[in-house]
Each structure stands twice: as structure tokens, then as C-alpha cells.
Amino acid sequence: MTEEFGVYVHLPYCPYKCHYCDFNAYRLPRAPEARREMTRAIAREIERAPGEDRGKKVGSVFFGGGTPSLFAPDEIAEILRAISGRYARSRRAEVTLECNPGTVDLAALVALRRAGVNRLSIGAQSFREETLTRIGRLHTPEETRSAVAMAREAGFRNISLDIIYGLPGETPEDAEESARIALSLGVEHLSAYALELEERTLFGRLEAQGKLELLPDDEVVRAGELVGAACEAAGLQRYEVSNFARPGRRSRHNMLYWHQGSYRGFGPGAHSHLSGHRFWNASPPGVYLSRVAAGGEAREEGEVLSSEAVMGEWVYLRLRLAEGFALRAFAQRFGQSLDAAYPGVRRDLLAQGLLERLPGWVRPTARGRWLLHRVAAPFLA
Ligand code: SF4
Missing domain, CATH: 1.10.10.920 (Arc Repressor Mutant, subunit A)
Structure with a gap:
């Protein structure tokens, strides 16, 4: 497990910005060329960036973001071709794409499957409509159900759902109910995170002004316990603080992170870890694009861990x-x-x-x- 090499690809655009989000994610620019330009830059970075990692055998590829499912399947395929040009890919490599309900249809999922994506991580967050609206997500619980059903129809046998507990306006029982609905969809993996308030987000600002009603800490813990118990009752085992899986369905990519494995990240703000050396790319998409255009590399800083x-x-x-x-x-x-x-x-x-x-x-x-x-x-x- 620890010997596995991973590739992370950061696709930084989203259709909207959720109220709690502190990720390196930006609204998709209006210019129709924006996605293509980003795809070409990432493929170019993968092809040209220097590094000792070239030729390694890749066991896991993870498209994160942002909302990678905003990108067209042929754009994902183009990036996967560039990865195959730089690395050897293990035949049983896990290729995960993060996807948001409402941004995929059956045709796109079939095309993604054909391009080599074999695992989907779908951001459900909650199955209560009013909660989704309150946290700034523009999809409905029905769209999450339909995304899972379409993914099955497209041939995906490895699906993860993300949910968040401790959300404003929700009780621990509401979070438990969301977990139960997620599990009733028969997914292989569930990630359940407690809401974290980050200063730079809308929720962070509201909290600082005393305008956000949140559960007391012990109720957040209770919500987490109820969610955990629901997962275990449904046959998913906790294998990490926030992650549950059916046997054999742990996220290989995350296992690699948790075992301090080596991985290379491409795209704006992506981090890499090669033999104790950490480095990361420029985060703002504009800076990233111009760096790659100038030389094929967007590396910003690095550190060697003591x-x-x-x-x-x-x-x-x-x-x-x-x-x-x-x-x-x-x-x-x-x-x-x-x-x-x-x-x-x-x-x-x-x-x-x-x-x-x-x-x-x-x-x-x-x-x-x-x-x-x-x-x-x-x-x-
Ligand atoms: S969809 Fe995900 S990455 Fe995009 S804004 Fe919402 S939380 Fe952030």
C-alpha cells in the first residue's frame, strides 16, 4: 500500500461557491474557452514538468476540485492520456472523479467510464432541501439520488458520497437521516465530515458577527456518533475518523495520503510529496495558467520536512x-x-x-x- 504512487489533478472551477467552502475553488469564468484552456494547461504541465516521478507506476488518480464534473468527459480523457504518457498505470489503478449532483447526466457518466474513470465521489452533503439551500448548494436531494442511479446505469461499481454534519439549522437526527438516505442508495463508501468554519468563508464571517446558529460541540459529537452508527449498521466499516467503506472499498488515494505515500499533484494549487519533499503549485488559476504557458511548470514553493x-x-x-x-x-x-x-x-x-x-x-x-x-x-x- 505504502509503495503505491498517486496522481492528484486539481480542477478549480465550480458553478457557485458554497457558503462554507475554503477550497481553492473559483466560479467558472464566463468565457467559453476557460475549461479548455485549463485542460490544455494541466495536460501540458503533466507532459513537461520536470521531476523524478516520471515513469512511476500509478495506483491511484484523483480528480478533485472544485467540481471536476463541470469538465467535459473528453477533457478528462485528455488529462488521463497525458498521465499515461508520463507514468506507467497499474491495471487495477483506482481513478476517482469528484462530482456534484446536477452537473452530470447519463451520457457524460458513460463517457467518463469509457475514458477510464472507475470511481465517483459525489458531494451530497445533506438530503434536506432547506439545508442545501442554507449552505449555498444549488442541487436538490433528488438530483443526488438521480446522480447515483445514473452512475450505476453507466457501470460505476465504486461510488462514494460525502455528507457534512453539524450544519446550521440541522439537529443530530437530521444528519443521521441524511446518512441513512445516503446508505439506502447502496454506496460502497461514505465520507462524513463535521462542519469546519473557516474565516475566509461566508459562514466564517457570519459566525464572527454572531449571526450563525450552530450546534453546541457535544451535539456535533452526537451527530457524528449517530452517523457512524448508521454506517456501521449498514455494513460500512469506519477505517478513518471520517471515512467508512464496505470491505475492499477504502479510498486508495486517501490511504496513500494517510500512509505518507508519494504523489504528484497537477493543476492550480495542487500539492506534491516526493521522498519527503513537499511542494505546491501557484493557486490562482490566472497565475497557474501563465506559469505553465511560460515554461510548462507552475511550482511555487516547497519544503523538506525535518x-x-x-x-x-x-x-x-x-x-x-x-x-x-x-x-x-x-x-x-x-x-x-x-x-x-x-x-x-x-x-x-x-x-x-x-x-x-x-x-x-x-x-x-x-x-x-x-x-x-x-x-x-x-x-x-
Ligand atoms: S462544490 Fe465543493 S469545491 Fe465547489 S464551492 Fe462547493 S464545497 Fe467548494
Whole structure:
């Protein structure tokens, strides 16, 4: 798993901006050429950008955004051809495309499937119409149902839905109901995230002005627990704090991130991680396009992680995973025991009831999972 190489492609346009969104996403420009121009630039970056990653065997490709399903299937196919030119693709590579209800039809899904996309991640967020309106999404619950049905008809056997809990105006039971409806559609994977308020979003500004009514923290935790229980009752196992899957359907791309694997990102603001070296592209689409036009590369900055940072991140990412990690795995990776690297930390977390008492193993308790920032803080300090 850890040896797998991943490719991330960032397609930054959306038909609208959701009230909670802090991603590198922009309204699709009016100019009809905008999508084509972005497609050509990303294909060019993939073809020309220098790097030691050329020729690697790719196990996962992920089109994220933004709303990648705003791009035409032949544009996605063009980018996939460029990826095949730069890398060797494993025959069982997972190729995921993020998609928003209301932006796809059956013909497009069939064409995407033919182009090589074999997994869809659909942004449902909620199945309550008034909630969707309140959070600034322009699709209906019916369009989400229909997107899943069309995807099945188009031959997709691996579908994930995203939902958010702790949304303004929703009770924990409302979130549970959305999860139940999502699960009733028979999806293989569900990601359930607690709403996070970011300063630069409309919700962040409203919150700062005291104009956003939110659930108290313990009710958000209860919402998460109800959603988690609904997933498990439907046969999806929690394998990461916010992610649930049927057996064999974990997101390979995300597993790669959580195992500190190597990946290369293309497109505006895309991040890469190659052998402990992190770098990222210019984020604004205009800057990205002109950099690629000038030389085929849009790399902006980078950093080489210190060994302490790699070690702290290793622990943090594995604490996110349901199985946690073996003390032996840490010692093998870093040449010292966890207790020698972080004296007293494990003992304190055990005493606070945040880690389970398991011989040779480190895993957060259910409480620890909800307080993960507290569990992880001493490792990241
Ligand atoms: S669809 Fe996704 S990326 Fe686009 S604005 Fe909404 S949350 Fe952000």
C-alpha cells in the first residue's frame, strides 16, 4: 500500500461557491474557452514538468476540485492520456472523479467510464432541501439520488458520497437521516465530515458577527456518533475518523495520503510529496495558467520536512486510522521506540482515557477520536 504512487489533478472551477467552502475553488469564468484552456494547461504541465516521478507506476488518480464534473468527459480523457504518457498505470489503478449532483447526466457518466474513470465521489452533503439551500448548494436531494442511479446505469461499481454534519439549522437526527438516505442508495463508501468554519468563508464571517446558529460541540459529537452508527449498521466499516467503506472499498488515494505515500499533484494549487519533499503549485488559476504557458511548470514553493516533523505526522496520520498502529511498526520505521521518542506521552494519554489499553498497539478510544487534536498535539509539538 505504502509503495503505491498517486496522481492528484486539481480542477478549480465550480458553478457557485458554497457558503462554507475554503477550497481553492473559483466560479467558472464566463468565457467559453476557460475549461479548455485549463485542460490544455494541466495536460501540458503533466507532459513537461520536470521531476523524478516520471515513469512511476500509478495506483491511484484523483480528480478533485472544485467540481471536476463541470469538465467535459473528453477533457478528462485528455488529462488521463497525458498521465499515461508520463507514468506507467497499474491495471487495477483506482481513478476517482469528484462530482456534484446536477452537473452530470447519463451520457457524460458513460463517457467518463469509457475514458477510464472507475470511481465517483459525489458531494451530497445533506438530503434536506432547506439545508442545501442554507449552505449555498444549488442541487436538490433528488438530483443526488438521480446522480447515483445514473452512475450505476453507466457501470460505476465504486461510488462514494460525502455528507457534512453539524450544519446550521440541522439537529443530530437530521444528519443521521441524511446518512441513512445516503446508505439506502447502496454506496460502497461514505465520507462524513463535521462542519469546519473557516474565516475566509461566508459562514466564517457570519459566525464572527454572531449571526450563525450552530450546534453546541457535544451535539456535533452526537451527530457524528449517530452517523457512524448508521454506517456501521449498514455494513460500512469506519477505517478513518471520517471515512467508512464496505470491505475492499477504502479510498486508495486517501490511504496513500494517510500512509505518507508519494504523489504528484497537477493543476492550480495542487500539492506534491516526493521522498519527503513537499511542494505546491501557484493557486490562482490566472497565475497557474501563465506559469505553465511560460515554461510548462507552475511550482511555487516547497519544503523538506525535518525528521521530527515526518515522525510526528506519521503518528498523527495513523491515529486517524481506525486500526491505529503497532508500536513495532513505529520502531521499525524510526529506529527507536515511541516511548523513547515521546517520553511520557503515551502514559499520559492512557491515563486520560484517550488511548485504548492494548498490548503493543496504539489506538485512540472513541473519546480520543473526537478529541484527536488533543491526542495528536504532543506528537506534533
Ligand atoms: S462544490 Fe465543493 S469545491 Fe465547489 S464551492 Fe462547493 S464545497 Fe467548494
